[in-house]
Amino acid sequence: MILIVSSATDIHSHLVMKELRYLKADVTLLDLSKFRQPLELAMHYGSSDRDCALQITSAISLPLNDFRVIWWRCPHIADGEPNNSDRVNPAVGDTNIYQQFASLSPAIDVFWVNHPLRNATATNQAHLLRVSQEVGLGIPATLITNNIQQVQEFVSSNDATYKLFSATEQGWKEILVPIGDLLNVSDSLVYNSLVLQESIPSQFDVKVAIVGENIFSVALYKIQHSQSKGNCESIRTEIFELPSEIKTSLWQLISKLGLVYATVDLRLTPKYEWVLLGLNPVGDWLSFEEHTQQPITKSLAKLLASCDR
Template sequence: MARQASRDRTPMILILSTPRDEHAQVVMAELMKLDAPAMLLDLSDYPQRSSFSMKYERHGLALELGCSEGGLDLDDCGAVWWRRPQWPEISTAIVRDTHRNFAVNECTEALHGLWQSLDARWINEPARDLFAQRKSYQLKVAQTVGLEVPDTLITNCPDAVREFVMRQGMGNVIFKSFSATEAEWRETRLLREEEMGVIDNVRYTPVIFQRYIEADVDLRITVVGDEIFAAAIHSQQTSYKVDFRMDIAHARIEAVSLPPDVARRLLDLMRYLGLVYGAIDMRRTPDGRYVFLEVNPAGQWLFTELPAGLPISCAIARKLREFDA
């Protein structure tokens, strides 16, 4: 099947996630209201339960999902949402670890080649999404665009930690990890004096240490293109004031407006990072300062959309339809 001219293309939006992703399902429902055809692709089905082909022939390139002539023409895909792509699942028939690693690498190489070959617009483009996830780079970019960030130390040097804590003062330092999963959840914590006795353990792996930012409210700011949806999370009225995620069920959440200069700098941050979508965490201090903490290129938003009445899902659907036009 040859690549068709864009005027003959049948519009199609591709969503890379899992059927268990509630956020993806809500956006698919919004796309249905907009009569925008969309398909959810679960990459954990690949290569055991799904397949694709890339055909380079004299008349051009054809990208197809499926093995038969009735397969889906990926040339029709004008927009892709890099929502929560799953890892390929390798067959248990491949037993040796070295062979399984080889199979994973081959699948990953083929898939990334496919994504880069699509003539589509992305939320977010995978390479930029990966780059933007780096917390240390986020802080650099935030400073570059004029946002305030906490004093931060990222290190595996115990003496550097001791010096940082001495300068900031005990009780004024939090520590957090670069990543967390459902299986290995790691909340942000205040560093306690008794933990200084085991601070030498940081030599095993780097840790992020930051000045603790006192909050009036936490802010979850969801950006879709040039649209900003800001929600205030009244975390200081919950049982865990350091990390709003720990007691979000009891937090009051409401829509708020941002100062124009803060909004402008956040859009600058998104453009610098090359992101169309991002979920940004900030804190508004009791004296009215806005302090940037981090941005998640695939962060959740329903927990603010529903209580605060923010039309984020609709905005994502509109942006995908715009990209697919």
């Protein structure tokens, strides 16, 4: 059996479920946003047997030992919960629920796509940058600091726009900011520990979906248009074959991060250098699957189904 932890409104989950049912797989969707009360976890151990279950309501219990695969798609907390949804990392979800599920891995024999603990580690910018370096992927010049002087020196030495990540206990929140705002950053903001990255010049970007041993990639070309009211920009997408050495580095990256699925953003610079812009362990793929007809949904469904046998 396959358990999908996601939202009932997530179209990605429904399309994968449709493919799974076509493959005759037994699949269940768990929408945590429907439950306002904390879930109760019970693990029972006997001399030679064990039982693990989530008590969803007083009348509904989910026997987790019945499942062989869990897809941690994109859990949401219930409306009205005290948590601020803007501060919740979608790769992890609500902290309490995340901790509950994280405690399950030693108790049940299940294949995770991906385990929430692995998602949390993968979305930590410092860890992602270090592992990217280890596998030979290019990364932007980056500064992680809460020192206002270092922020100003870093920004002043490069004429570019920077990404700013403010750290919370749930994860990193990315904001695009102009240089002037960073130079005038207030002392109070520095307590967040900022991650600043230089803007990378681009020939074009490549969006990558990694599903197990399969890599799907699409190039995104910016097209400038002149109109009577001014210039505008559109995006042209097409299937793109990554160099073999970049594919190898991406597989190594995913392996070191302990992931099975992720989307990755790459950029090819005018100097023909590949740079990793970001990674999302619960990233969407439908937008470029629709344009290129790459079988990403089917590939993910087949991966889940194969691990359920």
